[in-house]
């Protein structure tokens with residue numbers, strides 16, 4: 001199973017420019033999480049901070065009991081081996097063929113024989129749909145294939161955590177769906193913890209188990225996908241529908257006068273450029289490809305989410321319950337359209353194919369309904385905080 005990543009109060013600035021502050025969340029082991037946010041909100045900086053390429057000013061990022069913010073260089077080096085990173089462009093060496101690119105970390109960081117390296121490289125190329133392409137140079141293949149090769153390279157050291165920076169950059173929607181499918185299939189095969197940074201709405205809606213969003217230098221929310229997909233939080237709803245109307249503007253945020261003008265224009269019938277109608281609610285999550293074993297992380301997540309169900313906003317509770325199969329609804333002892341808060345926990349007697357033995361304890365940093373973060377500066381909400389952990 002992948003490693004859990006516990007982030008508490010993480011803050012990063014460059015000089016006097018704060019990028020984000022007090023970010024607190026937990027990436028549950030073996031689950032797929034995505035961090036959303038408008039351009040420039042520091043998503044890439046967040047990824048780089050997680051692997052110690054950038055040093056946060058404050059806070060903790062604990063992986064396997066090691067806080068990488070304060071640990072020694074030696075410890076950091078060891079922890080980094082747990083990570084596989086897929087950069088935007090695949091970050092391949094242009095003069096090396098795919099085989100040598102994928103073999104590179106093995107040759108650099110291990111003492112494996114060339115025979116063993118060959119076995120591993122061919123296995124990862126096969127896993128990422130690149131069997132037979134090992135002799136190609138990066139310049140001879142499509143952007144989608146380059147990303148696959150980048151993923152194959154990220155897999156060779158058997159990572160427990162995979163970080164993916166903007167997987168859709170430069171890809172058409174169909175190729176983006178293919179690469180998203182690959183993430184879920186790989187997750188099913190190796191049970192690694194995934195964090196995908198993206199501003200692709202479709203990916204955000206359909207791929208991850210958990211969603212987070214950075215905005216105005218804060219983590220606005222982080223939690224099970226159903227919480228953000230059903231959220232009325234203006235910035236979340238705006239982002240997930242790609243609308244002009246809302247707090248996000250041309251530059252990162254807009255002033256209140258602009259917002260008022262746009263609201264008046266919208267009320268007067270002037271379209272705001274987003275999807276024709278707001279897409280609300282829990283759309284079905286992408287499943288693994290036929291023939292690929294079910295994701296253990298998804299099953300664990302379902303147990304975990306059902307444990308914290310009563311703490312989630314009612315609309316998210318409904319969305320979750322409605323997305324369950326009748327068999328799952330019976331197992332978890334829930335039914336659609338029941339009054340929120342009626343959930344009584346899994347039935348002890350019923351058999352349901354949950355993996356990993358007993359239902360695990362809920363994670364630290366869950367998302368209680370009364371703490372769903374509000375955007376900083378908006379009136380009426382409780383003291384905001386991107387407190388969460390799916």
Ligand SMILES: Nc1ncnc2c1ncn2[C@@H]1O[C@H](COP(=O)(O)OP(=O)(O)OP(=O)(O)O)[C@@H](O)[C@H]1O
Nearest residue numbers: 014019037038039040041042043044045046166199
């Ligand atoms: N090494 C650095 N030194 C100074 N400022 C930096 C550095 N790296 C990033 N920044 C600044 O941090 C801010 C956030 O950048 P980042 O690339 O993380 O945003 P992002 O959310 O990933 O954006 P996008 O979606 O456009 O990729 C930007 O203002 C950027 O200029």
